[in-house]
Amino acid sequence: MRDSLVLCRDAQSVQPPLPAWADAVGDVRLARPDELPPGYPYGLRFVVPLVEMPLYLPYLPQAVLEAGVRHVVRRVAALDDVMDLEPDVVVNAAGMAAGALVGDETVFPVRGQIVRVTNPGLRLSVRDEEHPGGRAYVHPRSEDCILGGTLEVGSWDTEPDPGQTAAILDRCIDIAPQLARSRVLQTVVGLRPGRPEVRVELDRELLPVPVIHDYGHGGAGITISWGCAQDVTALAKQLEATT
Numbered sequence: 001m002r003d004s005l006v007l008c009r010d011a012q013s014v015q016p017p018l019p020a021w022a023d024a025v026g027d028v029r030l031a032r033p034d035e036l037p038p039g040y041p042y043g044l045r046f047v048v049p050l051v052e053m054p055l056y057l058p059y060l061p062q063a064v065l066e067a068g069v070r071h072v073v074r075r076v077a078a079l080d081d082v083m084d085l086e087p088d089v090v091v092n093a094a095g096m097a098a099g100a101l102v103g104d105e106t107v108f109p110v111r112g113q114i115v116r117v118t119n120p121g122l123r124l125s126v127r128d129e130e131h132p133g134g135r136a137y138v139h140p141r142s143e144d145c146i147l148g149g150t151l152e153v154g155s156w157d158t159e160p161d162p163g164q165t166a167a168i169l170d171r172c173i174d175i176a177p178q179l180a181r182s183r184v185l186q187t188v189v190g191l192r193p194g195r196p197e198v199r200v201e202l203d204r205e206l207l208p209v210p211v212i213h214d215y216g217h218g219g220a221g222i223t224i225s226w227g228c229a230q231d232v233t234a235l236a237k238q239l240e241a242t243t
């Protein structure tokens, strides 16, 4: 669980009604002046989970293997490339590729560039969604800090842009001045798998066996992953009950 601060530029943003997410978070309070970076008049403080992906991603398949699953790694060119495994059901959770695999043209990339830097001793996650230079967020992790970011709808470009790296550093130093002492470790670009809405749905048309789609998670795929997985499980159980 990570102490977090959302910076606000006007009084209205910190007065009721608070943003929609505040209800889910629960304990949200006004930041004290001594908790704000220079130049910021307002902020909201709360505690939320922070997931460290280099730890979490290896853990997930390990947990699945420990549950007794047979693991086959293979790149599929079409969804029916898995039929030789004689599945009872196929779950289509191929992220950015899921749309192409099933001919869904509403899937689109949302490019995000982030910068990984040394942690100068920060423990607080800070963000300013209204920074004039673009969104700014700082997430301290156990070994480093993730600084973001960009959100470029429709861009397939996975090459880091040095101009964006400099701009991200500048605006993150505005919201966490201690970062001026940090060293850049890496710049990374990812494509969020966008879609007008998340698709978690049973499809009996595509293959001789039922397909459960689970894709289009956009910029919130980690946040909603357990909820989507529960929905997929419920659909699979429903299938089991009717066969």
Ligand SMILES: Cc1cc2nc3c(=O)[nH]c(=O)nc-3n(C[C@H](O)[C@H](O)[C@H](O)COP(=O)(O)OP(=O)(O)OC[C@H]3O[C@@H](n4cnc5c(N)ncnc54)[C@H](O)[C@@H]3O)c2cc1C
Binding pocket: 074, 075, 076, 077, 093, 094, 095, 096, 097, 098, 111, 112, 113, 114, 149, 189, 190, 191, 192, 193, 214, 215, 216, 217, 218, 219, 220, 221, 222, 223, 224
């Ligand atoms: C910069 C950035 C910041 C983000 N920050 C957050 C955040 O703070 N919170 C949050 O909740 N989300 C965040 N996201 C979004 C999150 O990473 C995605 O929503 C999430 O990873 C989508 O998960 P997924 O399982 O649908 O797709 P993926 O994670 O892309 O997984 C798809 C899998 O399918 C496999 N695959 C694809 N094609 C094939 C094929 N043809 N054959 C076989 N396998 C295939 C891939 O190898 C991959 O393992 C961020 C994303 C970016 C880029």
